[in-house]
Amino acid sequence: MEFSEHYGLARWSMLGDFDQTVRSMTHETWQWMRFLVLLATLPASVWAQTTGLTARLQTADTEIVVEAGESTPRFLSLDAPGQPKWENSASEALPEFVEITGKKMPVHWQLDRNASRSDGKSASFVYESSIPHLRLTWLWRVPAAYGPIEHQIRIENLESQELWIPMQDSFAFNWQIDPQSRLNHLYIEKGANTPSPAGTHHVPLMEGYRWTGTSSTYGDLRDDEPREIIPWSLVQRQYPEESGWYAGIEFSGRTRISLEREKDSLHGSLGLNPDPGPFRTRLAHGESFETPVVFLGGFRDGPDGAGNVLRRWVRAVLGNPGTWSNPNYPLTVNNSWGGGMAVNEEVTLRMIREAADLGLEMFHMDAGWFRGVGDWYPNPKKFPHGLARIADDAHKHGLEFGLWVDWTQAGLSTESGALNARDPTVRDWTVTDLPEDWQPEPFKGQTIDLGVPEAKRWAQKEVERIVTDYRLDMLEHDGYLVAHGCDRADHPHAAPDPLNKCVYKSWGAYWVDSSNSTDVSYHAVRAYYDIYSKLRRDHPGLLFEICNDGGRMVDFGSAAHGDYFSITDTYDPLSNRRAFYDTSHVLPSAMLETYVEKWPTPSIENFRYMLRSGMMGWLTIMIDTSAWTPEQHAEAKREIDLYKKDLRLLIRDASLYHVSARPDGVHWDGIQYWDPERQRGVVYAFRGTIERENSHHFVLKGLQASRRYLVKFYDRSSADRKVTARELMGKGLKVTLPVQNSSELIFIEAEAK
Ligand SMILES: [Zn+2]
Numbered sequence: 066m067e068f069s070e071h072y073g074l075a076r077w078s079m080l081g082d083f084d085q086t087v088r089s090m091t092h093e094t095w096q097w098m099r100f101l102v103l104l105a106t107l108p109a110s111v112w113a114q115t116t117g118l119t120a121r122l123q124t125a126d127t128e129i130v131v132e133a134g135e136s137t138p139r140f141l142s143l144d145a146p147g148q149p150k151w152e153n154s155a156s157e158a159l160p161e162f163v164e165i166t167g168k169k170m171p172v173h174w175q176l177d178r179n180a181s182r183s184d185g186k187s188a189s190f191v192y193e194s195s196i197p198h199l200r201l202t203w204l205w206r207v208p209a210a211y212g213p214i215e216h217q218i219r220i221e222n223l224e225s226q227e228l229w230i231p232m233q234d235s236f237a238f239n240w241q242i243d244p245q246s247r248l249n250h251l252y253i254e255k256g257a258n259t260p261s262p263a264g265t266h267h268v269p270l271m272e273g274y275r276w277t278g279t280s281s282t283y284g285d286l287r288d289d290e291p292r293e294i295i296p297w298s299l300v301q302r303q304y305p306e307e308s309g310w311y312a313g314i315e316f317s318g319r320t321r322i323s324l325e326r327e328k329d330s331l332h333g334s335l336g337l338n339p340d341p342g343p344f345r346t347r348l349a350h351g352e353s354f355e356t357p358v359v360f361l362g363g364f365r366d367g368p369d370g371a372g373n374v375l376r377r378w379v380r381a382v383l384g385n386p387g388t389w390s391n392p393n394y395p396l397t398v399n400n401s402w403g404g405g406m407a408v409n410e411e412v413t414l415r416m417i418r419e420a421a422d423l424g425l426e427m428f429h430m431d432a433g434w435f436r437g438v439g440d441w442y443p444n445p446k447k448f449p450h451g452l453a454r455i456a457d458d459a460h461k462h463g464l465e466f467g468l469w470v471d472w473t474q475a476g477l478s479t480e481s482g483a484l485n486a487r488d489p490t491v492r493d494w495t496v497t498d499l500p501e502d503w504q505p506e507p508f509k510g511q512t513i514d515l516g517v518p519e520a521k522r523w524a525q526k527e528v529e530r531i532v533t534d535y536r537l538d539m540l541e542h543d544g545y546l547v548a549h550g551c552d553r554a555d556h557p558h559a560a561p562d563p564l565n566k567c568v569y570k571s572w573g574a575y576w577v578d579s580s581n582s583t584d585v586s587y588h589a590v591r592a593y594y595d596i597y598s599k600l601r602r603d604h605p606g607l608l609f610e611i612c613n614d615g616g617r618m619v620d621f622g623s624a625a626h627g628d629y630f631s632i633t634d635t636y637d638p639l640s641n642r643r644a645f646y647d648t649s650h651v652l653p654s655a656m657l658e659t660y661v662e663k664w665p666t667p668s669i670e671n672f673r674y675m676l677r678s679g680m681m682g683w684l685t686i687m688i689d690t691s692a693w694t695p696e697q698h699a700e701a702k703r704e705i706d707l708y709k710k711d712l713r714l715l716i717r718d719a720s721l722y723h724v725s726a727r728p729d730g731v732h733w734d735g736i737q738y739w740d741p742e743r744q745r746g747v748v749y750a751f752r753g754t755i756e757r758e759n760s761h762h763f764v765l766k767g768l769q770a771s772r773r774y775l776v777k778f779y780d781r782s783s784a785d786r787k788v789t790a791r792e793l794m795g796k797g798l799k800v801t802l803p804v805q806n807s808s809e810l811i812f813i814e815a816e817a818k
Contacts, residue, residue: 499575540609646734735763
């Protein structure tokens with residue numbers, strides 16, 4: 066049983082040898098007993114159809130039952146153990162036809178019982194079609210003892226010739242619901258360019274509700290486009306215990322999640338975005354199409370209950386173990402963009418000294434170091450001794466060295482080694498023919514289509530060269546990494562519809578919208594994953610920062626291939642806190658980078674507020690620190706030290722609670738980290754510009770009700786005191802801050818028993 070490595074994923078093969086597993090028909094008796102009890106609880110309509118292979122998969126938080134019917138598989142139910150079930154009334158819709166030499170051929174799927182497997186950790190149901198000859202594998206697997214369960218569909222072309230398959234969702238459902246039930250929907254926007262005023266959407270899911278959330282790598286590009294979501298969605302019952310389910314997509318291409326409520330039905334789909342359609346994708350002889358992996362989880366205790374499991378799961382299942390085993394992850398960083406494009410050797414060496422003096426752990430060279438877009442060699446006027454010299458100097462000062470590269474962008478440089486969009490070979494890798502007068506911008510060019518094998522090979526070699534020659538510890542990618550549609554008919558993806566396409570210019574580059582946009586992204590994203598998987602194998606300690614003009618690529622596929630995200634491209638304290646508030650619902654805090662930029666700080670309280678607004682996850686300072694006063698310098702040093710000594714461990718390992726409404730810059734807002742094992746945590750408290758409201762109560766979560774806690778105010782804004790859990794979780798933790806745009810860190814620790 067092999068699933069391709071396109072998802073990074075030696076993970077799929079970690080499942081072990083499917084051939085060693087047993088079919089569920091031969092499961093141990095006790096499992097059958099549990100299953101029979103379960104069947105007895107199913108409605109009659111489901112019971113009647115439960116005749117094929119059936120499997121039940123379970124984690125501490127999620128239970129599912131799936132069945133292999135003769136001609137189609139079926140997802141029967143989902144629940145969080147002990148909570149009411151979500152029962153599905155729809156069979157999986159498998160492709161009904163394929164196209165061969167321009168003709169539609171109907172497909173009749175037949176279960177292959179001998180090839181189908183299930184073992185409690187996974188269920189893999191195999192269907193075959195003889196004419197045309199195809200094999201489809203419908204796979205569910207349990208990657209961890211807790212959290213959600215993963216699903217993927219794989220379709221293999223066993224014909225001797227090329228064929229085309231139509232849109233296949235990753236997962237579609239039709240839950241039977243009580244028309245009277247009260248449900249809520251939660252979805253989260255990407256921080257993209259700038260977090261919007263909403264960001265975290267808690268919406269009543271009423272009769273007639275119709276919603277579609279989309280994700281790609283280039284959302285928020287035009288004003289007329291809807292905000293993109295992190296491809297994830299949660300549905301919650303009000304009773305009992307704020308339980309429900311959530312689902313997410315582990316893919317960075319064009320995807321969507323839809324949800325509709327109508328009478329006794331709550332239905333929807335997850336997977337590739339079928340619009341603009343019709344979607345079709347080519348399969349050469351022997352090739353496979355794989356739907357984006359999706360995960361499905363049950364939860365209790367509301368959105369933070371779901372998030373505290375999901376964040377841990379993302380770290381364990383999608384994260385890079387090598388990264389998390391570094392006790393200094395997430396690192397503290399100084400980024401050169403504080404000086405903009407005007408960076409050079411002298412400035413850089415000074416910044417490295419200052420970063421080391423502040424106690425930071427990485428020097429991150431941003432845009433401005435190269436000869437030109439697509440020409441990723443150091444500018445000899447700025448860096449006469451090259452970049453390795455800079456890397457060596459950073460290392461000598463005990464700092465890691467990171468570099469910004471926009472490596473999928475072509476420019477016009479004619480230097481040897483440059484990616485020149487006019488080069489006859491390179492010309493066909495761009496998504497459309499560029500006009501004669503086209504010029505790249507200072508650090509943005511024209512994206513090449515990584516789905517073209519030659520382009521992918523060039524990119525793989527180029528990033529390898531950059532990492533090795535410049536002695537990198539971290540590689541940041543930026544710009545628009547994934548081609549946005551493509552005008553070419555000779556690429557592996559589907560050709561665009563000539564009658565229905567739109568070619569336009571934005572941010573100095575050309576873009577194409579057509580029926581093939583989703584297929585273009587499917588190929589390009591898989592190539593990108595391959596490139597980074599190989600780079601990670603060849604350079605085990607190398608860190609990857611995922612940046613796509615800010616937070617446009619925040620999704621679970623990138624989380625499986627990179628180490629941290631730039632979560633927004635706007636860096637003031639409010640934008641940083643908003644982007645963090647939103648994104649921390651679903652992704653580990655350590656992976657969430659906010660850049661702290663220069664901001665007016667007339668008082669030291671404002672200065673701390675600015676820093677701490679970027680200190681809830683991965684901290685990158687993007688300020689020319691030589692402009693700081695001695696007082697600010699000393700204060701920053703103290704905060705960085707505090708981050709490394711006391712905050713980092715909580716950011717990595719603790720549970721997180723959103724203990725206020727989303728930040729608006731006016732009212733108070735806060736985040737609580739809580740380590741239930743060590744019974745300690747911290748509250749980040751922020752006061753906005755509100756007048757008069759000098760104090761605020763934060764109602765805390767997760768404490769042990771019978772215990773007393775020692776509460777310590779780091780800035781001494783209040784006297785330390787002992788408080789009962791009852792008070793902290795009832796009336797709340799009182800914080801008093803007289804200054805607008807100020808902050809406090811309140812450390813909380815259980816009194817010894
Ligand atoms: Zn293309």
